[in-house]
Amino acid sequence: MRLESLRIRGLRCLEDVAVPLGPGVTVFAGANGAGKTSILEAAFLLSHARSFRSGAKDALLQRGAAGLSVFAELRHDDGRGQRIGLGRQGVRWEARVDGDVVSLSELVGECAVVCFEPGSHDLIAGGAEERRRYLDWGVFHVEHEFISAWRRYQRALKQRNVLLRASTVPPEALFLPWEAELDAAAGVIDRLRDLYLTALRPHIEKAMAGLLPELGPMELRYRRGWAEDAPLGELLATQRGRDLARGHTTIGSHRADWSIAFEHAPLREHLSRGQEKLTALGCVLAQASLYAERKGEWPIVCLDDLASELDKAHQAAVVGQLGAVGAQVLVTGTEVPEALQAGPTRVFHVEQGHLAPLL
Numbered sequence: 087m088r089l090e091s092l093r094i095r096g097l098r099c100l101e102d103v104a105v106p107l108g109p110g111v112t113v114f115a116g117a118n119g120a121g122k123t124s125i126l127e128a129a130f131l132l133s134h135a136r137s138f139r140s141g142a143k144d145a146l147l148q149r150g151a152a153g154l155s156v157f158a159e160l161r162h163d164d165g166r167g168q169r170i171g172l173g174r175q176g177v178r179w180e181a182r183v184d185g186d187v188v189s190l191s192e193l194v195g196e197c198a199v200v201c202f203e204p205g206s207h208d209l210i211a212g213g214a215e216e217r218r219r220y221l222d223w224g225v226f227h228v229e230h231e232f233i234s235a236w237r238r239y240q241r242a243l244k245q246r247n248v249l250l251r252a253s254t255v256p257p258e259a260l261f262l263p264w265e266a267e268l269d270a271a272a273g274v275i276d277r278l279r280d281l282y283l284t285a286l287r288p289h290i291e292k293a294m295a296g297l298l299p300e301l302g303p304m305e306l307r308y309r310r311g312w313a314e315d316a317p318l319g320e321l322l323a324t325q326r327g328r329d330l331a332r333g334h335t336t337i338g339s340h341r342a343d344w345s346i347a348f349e350h351a352p353l354r355e356h357l358s359r360g361q362e363k364l365t366a367l368g369c370v371l372a373q374a375s376l377y378a379e380r381k382g383e384w385p386i387v388c389l390d391d392l393a394s395e396l397d398k399a400h401q402a403a404v405v406g407q408l409g410a411v412g413a414q415v416l417v418t419g420t421e422v423p424e425a426l427q428a429g430p431t432r433v434f435h436v437e438q439g440h441l442a443p444l445l
């Protein structure tokens with residue numbers, strides 16, 4: 087799929103910007119703070135309903151603006167066109183597809199954007215939350231049952247946590263229905279996450295064999311968030327006392343995690359920072375490749391600050407690989423990365439939130 091155009095209003099320094107986009111590689115070049123990353127952020131927002139940068143969603147809203155909006159014309163590989171948009175007015179977010187108001191998950195289901203950016207190494211070196219988000223975005227796109235199980239789980243978790251924080255300890259009978267619901271929903275979530283990671287493994291293997299062959303074969307480990315040898319419902323009942331003391335639910339799908347290990351770097355700490363980044367890049371590309379296998383079209387791939395994240399050989403390899411499969415690639419940099427200067431690339435100069443075509 088590809089974006090044919092983006093219209094961004096009120097997002098960070100982008101007051102009102104129209105971005106016409108072609109297939110293949112587009113580079114946004116400009117000085118630090120010009121607004122390049124914000125353009126990628128706008129595309130990512132349509133596919134995740136959140137930014138890839140950490141921090142409050144409020145920071146996205148241009149200072150002094152009452153609202154923000156991102157609209158795009160999306161073209162699927164089968165020729166189908168869609169107008170998609172996400173806007174925020176006050177505290178309310180609204181998503182649209184072809185003029186109809188839809189839920190955020192419906193919007194996110196239509197558009198797939200993956201992004202490799204300076205914070206991506208958190209996928210390897212950071213906390214479990216980032217890895218769960220990555221995993222769940224992928225599962226959501228390929229397994230339709232996932233979203234309803236995830237919503238059921240979140241609702242039951244919230245209710246159980248309310249009981250755990252009550253000023254007087256509630257009777258067991260109040261916990262049991264929520265614990266049964268957590269058990270049932272977690273069973274579905276766990277199965278789908280496990281299936282997804284199993285499907286993802288050969289894609290990561292292939293990506294890593296190209297990016298970091300020196301680290302040898304890799305292994306992907308998944309931890310579901312509670313002991314492997316007992317049902318979640320049973321464990322929630324036996325651990326209720328401990329959870330009451332802590333004031334929240336300490337086991338379950340919301341504590342799941344996964345990790346990647348290599349024969350020549352069995353621990354995360356064995357990876358250099360550059361190797362962490364390349365591993366994260368491999369995971370991002372693998373997710374895009376599995377999406378393409380299942381959906382028959384590549385997601386849009388954003389590469390933020392490519393030249394400062396990767397050496398020239400890796401820049402050329404990645405962009406070449408994405409070019410070969412026909413993916414739309416949006417790249418940012420203070421300059422056009424050397425590795426892209428030879429290929430057919432469209433370039434925009436970005437300056438203080440304004441855009442001008444260069445090539």
Ligand SMILES: Nc1ncnc2c1ncn2[C@@H]1O[C@H](COP(=O)(O)OP(=O)(O)OP(=O)(O)O)[C@@H](O)[C@H]1O
Pocket residue numbers: 097098099100116117118119120121122123124125144145146147148149391418420
């Ligand atoms: N809420 C906001 N309202 C207005 N301006 C903002 C807001 N948040 C960030 N900015 C500004 O918008 C710009 C956003 O820059 P962005 O991160 O997109 O730049 P960039 O071109 O990618 O820079 P770099 O090369 O330094 O990564 C910065 O100048 C920043 O100070």
